Amino acid sequence: MIVIVCIWIAGALLLWMFEHKGNPDEFGNVPKCFWNIAVYLFSGLDSGQPESLAGKITATIILVLSLGVVGVFTGTVASIFVEKRIGGKRFMPPKNIKDHIVICNWNEKGVSIVAELRAKALKIKRAIVIISSEIPEETLSELEEFKYVYLVKGDPTSEVVLNHANIRKCFSCIILSQKSAGEHADAQSILVALTIKQLCIESDCAKIHVVTEAVARKNFEHLRKAGCDEIISAGEFALRIISQSALTPGLSTVYTNLVTVSEETNEIYQLPVPPNYYGKTFEELGADILSKRLGKNPSILIGVKHKGKIVLNPRKEHFQTFAEDDKIFLISFSRPQLSFLTQK
Template sequence: MTRIRQAIAFGRPIGRRSRKKRSLKARLLKALTSWNRHQVSRIVGMTLLIWVLGAVGLLAVEGKTNPDFASFPEALWSVWILLFSGPDEPPGTWAGRLIVMLLQGVGVGLVGLFTASVASILIERYLRRREVDSTAMDNHIVLCNWATRGSELIRQVHSRIVTDWRPIVIIHDQPDEIELPDKADETAFTDVYIVKGDPTSEVALRRAGVARAYSVVVLVDSREGKHADGKTILTCVSIRNICKGDDQPNVVAECLNPGNRIHLRKAGADEVVSAHDIGLRLLARASLFHGMIRVYQELLTVRKDNNELYVVPVPEALVGKGFEELSVLFARTARGDPRGCVLIGVQREEEMMINPIGEEAGPTRADDLLVVLSRKHPKLEDLFPA
């Protein structure tokens, strides 16, 4: 899952200022949530207390003369009926009548509180709905299919240290299955929306604005069992049928069977991640070189003051230079400039060269990509102006 998050690049920031100011809807939702967390238990506790006290009181003043309150069980039954429907016959004593009057008033109040609580729960559920018919946004992230691990993906993409905030649109055919934390409790789940539909359907993809998206992440639909990769392939094909031209979203697909990587690439996935395959590789590395799991976790976790790996274009000023010369230049910037970064490797088309030796990589080309380690998304044009 963290590898999928790592594959999503970040662009220009949007909507950061709006997050700082809570809307009236958010404040109302928080108030209703606080009410509902405690009100039901209060109503139940108050009802039990009034029920028992009323039974004891009427047993004491009416027990000798009124058969409805002759014993404690009879008194409990009679008080329960009295609270919500009223007595069939008035008590014989003035003390009993006073108690009945109080119980009747309390019963009306409890019914009102219960009705108000049910209404507020319904309103809260309505305000919590994130389902939308369609989206008009752009440069957002589309998440196809849903699984509980999707919540962690959202937390990573919407981490507080990420300066380039992008809305997330989830496409799922069962929106009620998606349980997200409250936006007031976790700000990472702000700007998260749900479009109901099957992600293999072009209609649902268009409603989610896939053609205008920055990235599309296709999760494995575990409900499909061993045929889950087939649905992922169909989803990628549908996405590519919609997205035409040069400005297309980056499609990151999760696969269940590593053997289906080539089929997913042919279907239009730019990057394919197999959590099972990566997990086995990490286990193998950890068995040979102790402590490596911690290293990978640090690299793949978005956290303050954490270094991360980025793949960025080669600036014009560095085109034609060899990897050894570039490594020296990057090392100099990393010493005194907080924007500095460490050069790790070079990606040339489909070939990834990590720490190439000698002239293995050759001179850098204009269409190459550099793999760097940095605290923030590096802007190499500022570090190495033309």
């Protein structure tokens, strides 16, 4: 803006100096010169044209400068509107954001999910980018309590909106049921998952791990085909806990403990198998981990992911020895460090 004003003033004075005697009808006084320069800057030589050589050179220079300066000014104004459209400067994610968690859509569970993902007890706190056009203003004030939580306003089925969240570089993605979609919420989630899947294919990037909230069990298979890796129905999950707690008193407390992130509760962690345990059994690794339970962060081996299948407390006939791509699941107060196993 300052540059435009300087060009405007300098150009008007120069044209008045060169033209006011020979071309008084167009440049006879300074106000006329200011008007002509304003026209030059924004629409070209549609107003008075200089007659002297010096005046023509001045007008040409102003026209050339106007192409760049006005372009920058227009771009700046446009960027302000874009910022406002996709969430405002406070909530805009950095362009180079990566290894973050993207949350598509928003509902009443959103704030609690963000609170869990940004819990103080977590050693690795990932940035969060929320994509939605339906977040109430009062929710924004709640989200301001958390650091590194960003917002992109828009439809998560749009590739442009997903690119604003740098979806290709994220660690994982959560698709919540869109409340306004009603009984068609799962269909909207399928569209989001398909769009993410297509973006990964087009850019030849690694498959994004997608966790999806489902409304109806009948849609689970469609969601899997769309690229959803984990599908969770909150209502169905709650019913199973209720029925199991009736059979095993206290079980609801166990589940709550395992899914709550805090310094006083245990969580379940997934880790790669230590390389020196390739070819060894579940029992051997479990015994070595148990032998170190005297530390501040005792851990218990509970399961394995082998050839894409997760098995808890595996029987010998179902799992023999660890392979290179296997993962293990442990219960621990915080993320276990298994470096002591590789030092044997």
